[in-house]
Amino acid sequence: MKTNLALIGFMGVGKTTIGKVLAKKIDMNFFDLDYEIMKRENMKVNEIFKEKGEHYFRNLEEEIIKECETMSNTIIATGGGTILNKNNLLSLRKHANICLISTSIDNIYKRVMRRPNKRPLLICKDTYEKIKKLLNDRKDIYKNSCDFEVYNKNEDLDEITDIIKKIYIEEM
Ligand SMILES: Nc1ncnc2c1ncn2[C@@H]1O[C@H](COP(=O)(O)OP(=O)(O)O)[C@@H](O)[C@H]1O
Ligand SMILES: O=C(O)C1=C[C@@H](OP(=O)(O)O)[C@@H](O)[C@H](O)C1
Numbered sequence: 001m002k003t004n005l006a007l008i009g010f011m012g013v014g015k016t017t018i019g020k021v022l023a024k025k026i027d028m029n030f031f032d033l034d035y036e037i038m039k040r041e042n043m044k045v046n047e048i049f050k051e052k053g054e055h056y057f058r059n060l061e062e063e064i065i066k067e068c069e070t071m072s073n074t075i076i077a078t079g080g081g082t083i084l085n086k087n088n089l090l091s092l093r094k095h096a097n098i099c100l101i102s103t104s105i106d107n108i109y110k111r112v113m114r115r116p117n118k119r120p121l122l123i124c125k126d127t128y129e130k131i132k133k134l135l136n137d138r139k140d141i142y143k144n145s146c147d148f149e150v151y152n153k154n155e156d157l158d159e160i161t162d163i164i165k166k167i168y169i170e171e172m
């Protein structure tokens with residue numbers, strides 16, 4: 001039986017923020033992949049990319065995703081690139097229902113620009129265009145990887161977590 005819930009989706013859609021609130025609401029543990037990587041390396045994600053390279057980061061990501069197979073009753077907030085690696089998706093599928101969080105490009109842009117140096121893949125001259133391109137490359141993979149999708153359009157975290165809770169508890 002699948003006892004975990006994995007949150008997937010593009011950078012800035014709200015996986016980390018929603019995961020934390022939802023876990024409290026439905027009495028589950030919360031595990032954030034990026035946070036775990038930062039803790040282990042004692043470095044921020046952008047520092048790891050810069051000093052050790054994306055390949056190093058992706059290897060760590062895969063290693064930790066494997067470790068998640070022993071978890072239960074946990075909401076796992078993935079990074080936006082996690083499930084692009086087929087091994088990661090197959091691993092998550094063994095023990096977690098998968099919820100895709102999506103929102104508009106404008107919302108993503110607004111949200112990631114609150115912390116413009118946090119996401120190494122979006123540090124460039126034209127972040128809006130980069131989001132558009134990456135999202136276009138990835139959108140089908142996200143859609144094909146999830147059990148259900150929710151749209152995080154507004155500012156009300158209580159509302160969006162209620163929506164996920166309802167689908168997760170009643171339909172999964
Ligand atoms: N429903 C929402 N309304 C307003 N801001 C939100 C909402 N969901 C997320 N955010 C904000 O968007 C930013 C990115 O959210 P985050 O949880 O880090 O996204 P992700 O983990 O998917 O990259 C944060 O500043 C967060 O507070
Ligand atoms: O989409 C991606 O490839 C990435 C998303 C980030 O996580 P968030 O989706 O939580 O921003 C983080 O893992 C890293 O910057 C790479």
Ligand SMILES: [Mg+2]
Pocket residue numbers: 015016017034077078079
């Ligand atoms: Mg996150």
